[in-house]
Amino acid sequence: MTAPTPSQTVGPFFGFAMPFGGDAHAVPSGSPGAVRIGGQVFDGAGEPVPDAMLEISDGDQFARCGTDREGTFHFTVRRASHLDVLVFARGLLRHLATRMYFPDVDLDEDPVLKLVEPERRHTLVATATEGGLHFDIRLQGEDETVFIQL
Amino acid sequence: MTEPDFEPPYLFPDYRATQLRAPRRELVRLPDEWFHHRRGPAFGRVPVSPADADLTRQHRGEPLGERIILLGRVLDSDGRPVRHTLVEVWQANAAGRYVDPADTHPAPLDPNFTGAGRCLTDGEGVYRFVTVKPGAYPWRNHPNAWRPAHVHFSVFGPQLASRLVTQMYFPGDPLIPLDPILNSIADARGRDRLVARFDPETTEPEWALAYRWDIVLRGRGATPGES
Numbered sequence: 001m002t003a004p005t006p007s008q009t010v011g012p013f014f015g016f017a018m019p020f021g022g023d024a025h026a027v028p029s030g031s032p033g034a035v036r037i038g039g040q041v042f043d044g045a046g047e048p049v050p051d052a053m054l055e056i057s058d059g060d061q062f063a064r065c066g067t068d069r070e071g072t073f074h075f076t077v078r079r080a081s082h083l084d085v086l087v088f089a090r091g092l093l094r095h096l097a098t099r100m101y102f103p104d105v106d107l108d109e110d111p112v113l114k115l116v117e118p119e120r121r122h123t124l125v126a127t128a129t130e131g132g133l134h135f136d137i138r139l140q141g142e143d144e145t146v147f148i149q150l
Numbered sequence: 151m152t153e154p155d156f157e158p159p160y161l162f163p164d165y166r167a168t169q170l171r172a173p174r175r176e177l178v179r180l181p182d183e184w185f186h187h188r189r190g191p192a193f194g195r196v197p198v199s200p201a202d203a204d205l206t207r208q209h210r211g212e213p214l215g216e217r218i219i220l221l222g223r224v225l226d227s228d229g230r231p232v233r234h235t236l237v238e239v240w241q242a243n244a245a246g247r248y249v250d251p252a253d254t255h256p257a258p259l260d261p262n263f264t265g266a267g268r269c270l271t272d273g274e275g276v277y278r279f280v281t282v283k284p285g286a287y288p289w290r291n292h293p294n295a296w297r298p299a300h301v302h303f304s305v306f307g308p309q310l311a312s313r314l315v316t317q318m319y320f321p322g323d324p325l326i327p328l329d330p331i332l333n334s335i336a337d338a339r340g341r342d343r344l345v346a347r348f349d350p351e352t353t354e355p356e357w358a359l360a361y362r363w364d365i366v367l368r369g370r371g372a373t374p375g376e377s
Binding site: 001002003004005006007008009010011012013014015016017018020021022023043044045047049051055057059060061062084086088089090091092093094095096097111112115116120139140141144145146147148149150 | 154155156157158159160162165167168169170171172173174175177178179180184185186188189190191192193195196197225227228229238239240242248249250251252253264265266302304310311313314315316317331332334335340343344364365366367368
């Protein structure tokens with residue numbers, strides 16, 4: 001076994017290189033089962049993180065979105081039980097992994113959520129809004145998002 | 151025997167930006183089958199053309215700087231090639247300036263250089279780029295802080311756990327021992343894994359120096375039946 005090549009931060013200057021056409025859409029808007037997910041990434045001081053990049057996937061679906069000046073991101077995906085989410089940013093020497101569950105998940109039944117302290121489970125569940133779903137990521141501090149050890 | 155782990159910590163105060171961005175709560179450990187061994191993202195939607203691997207031919211003229219060939223293999227932790235996986239690179243130009251509008255370093259932009267490329271590994275796991283050697287550039291992490299010359303790499307691999315974003319450095323760079331981002335890796339063997347080797351065999355006479363850098367992804371290949 002060879003040890004894996006270690007990670008280094010994505011840095012602040014990936015925005016010109018990583019985007020590709022339609023990258024934030026895993027499925028087209030308006031297609032059957034399509035739902036728009038929006039949210040913000042915050043740091044430990046509660047400030048938006050303007051230089052983060054998120055990738056969401058569930059094996060079949062894949063989308064990528066960089067955050068804007070307000071730390072905002074958005075995706076259009078096909079409804080699923082949950083999505084795996086990877087977070088890259090300046091200041092993250094290694095990316096973070098988490099999960100976003102859709103709002104109808106049973107918090108007491110899901111095997112992954114069962115491993116999370118009950119008072120932190122809500123950080124993994126999107127909330128329904130008028131235009132779709134809302135899911136914020138808090139890297140540090142109060143209400144810190146539950147992250148998965150890689 | 152467990153393999154050594156060279157990963158940097160999330161919190162490394164000498165790299166200032168980690169202080170408010172590193173999680174402080176314990177990370178949740180899941181069984182590997184639930185997360186790490188899940189199939190990696192279907193990156194096939196990212197458009198890749200062979201021309202994307204030559205960063206010196208994306209504009210009308212040739213970029214200024216030292217032309218280089220950058221190549222290596224992508225392997226899994228058992229040493230098997232990771233075939234047909236997406237490799238993305240991005241970098242500063244020869245003067246140490248990124249095209250990215252967020253970069254305010256007063257070094258010249260090069261109208262003939264963007265600094266972004268991508269390719270798929272071949273049947274042997276080999277990737278190959280032609281580019282120019284990036285310059286060092288200042289950053290405001292601490293007084294008189296300069297990043298060593300580096301190329302950013304993003305690689306997918308077959309599983310969710312194999313996803314890697316990292317940076318490749320050049321041998322002999324005097325800034326390497328001073329860099330908090332590289333020094334976040336505590337073990338010198340781990341830091342050395344991020345430094346390419348000059349490759350005189352692949353260097354093309356009258357054309358370009360070559361640097362070789364192999365990448366090992368976390369986890370075993372998704373297709374253990376193949377040799």
